[in-house]
Amino acid sequence: MKIGILGTGMVGATLGTKLAELGHEVKMGSRTANNEKAAKWVSENGTNASQGTFAEATAFGNVVFNCTKGEGALEAVKAAGEKGLNGKVLVDVSNPLDFSKGMPPSLYASLSNTNSLGEEIQKTIPDAKVVKALNTMSCGLMVNQTLVPGSHDLFICGNDVPAKAMVTDILTSFGWTSIIDLGDITAARGTEMLLPIWVRLMMKYQSPNFNFKIVR
């Protein structure tokens, strides 16, 4: 498959590397076509890896992963372009974390509680098929479920059922065995609002290697 990645940080690089390893062609997009971090990632990831602008990565991918920081996510999605994203599966991995007052972060008030970043992206590009996933764990765990022993869960939501099935296939290829579909994109409120306790737990355990499990 051809996959576009928006964002050159740790999340984008980790997902991009895993996807390239699995045989997908991956283009990492950023504000500028010649971003240094993207160039470094390309140099480390062989012939399946390439780079470009947000719009180029979007045009390239059958599926696009938004791995930008929450504060820049809407801007990146707008730069990727409504035309490019229309009809496309857009996996939103980002969280609306506001670090402006230090640790622990809060969520941006306009993007939480009665809204969410996932929903806002869906409203921004109504014809994209936004699937919220992977935003409740560290990037190491996203691509390696065994970093945390035993059974634990990955949450997914979105309005388009075939898009969720496509993303579930990709997540299954990463090794994920327990994927909980929470319903439409408004459920992103719930998964993004997991971040405050996630950050607390990370500070308590001094490690990001833990995950949520729903026991029943």
Next chain:
Amino acid sequence: MKIGILGTGMVGATLGTKLAELGHEVKMGSRTANNEKAAKWVSENGTNASQGTFAEATAFGNVVFNCTKGEGALEAVKAAGEKGLNGKVLVDVSNPLDFSKGMPPSLYASLSNTNSLGEEIQKTIPDAKVVKALNTMSCGLMVNQTLVPGSHDLFICGNDVPAKAMVTDILTSFGWTSIIDLGDITAARGTEMLLPIWVRLMMKYQSPNFNFKIVR
């Protein structure tokens, strides 16, 4: 021990009954001294059970459980009285859920994200020892961990370490074996913000009999 319960709903009645069964003397408090729901609960719970106003239940208890609905919690705590609550352990079980726009509820904006109901109660009665606990599960599960099979977690937080130890002893007497201390009362933001995904999961599973587990 003598225990005061603020609130006559299902949560207050369930916790009150369990505490009376365990041999504690329990006074259920409400706005008026002769509340009908409290009278019914007293009639069903033997000589360990009594009723009174919020202030009377508070004066009675060595420990006080706030089991009011989130929308009335601050009012109830104020009615209980700063004088009565000063120096006392106040276990806050409530959540700032706003059902005014139907299901699923949001949280009250002024009591979430950069604040929480637990913190607001602590700010309202600075000399009370507020411990946030039990707010991330159904009331049936609060007093019967085995409603959900296997191992799963109960979150606790608060500023006063001996108060948390005292509440942990009570929770242990309920049967709880995994109690995670998240730190000071600001961690109530994280546990209260679990409610949106909790409500989604309850709607999905059509049952409140599930719980969170942190796997690591």
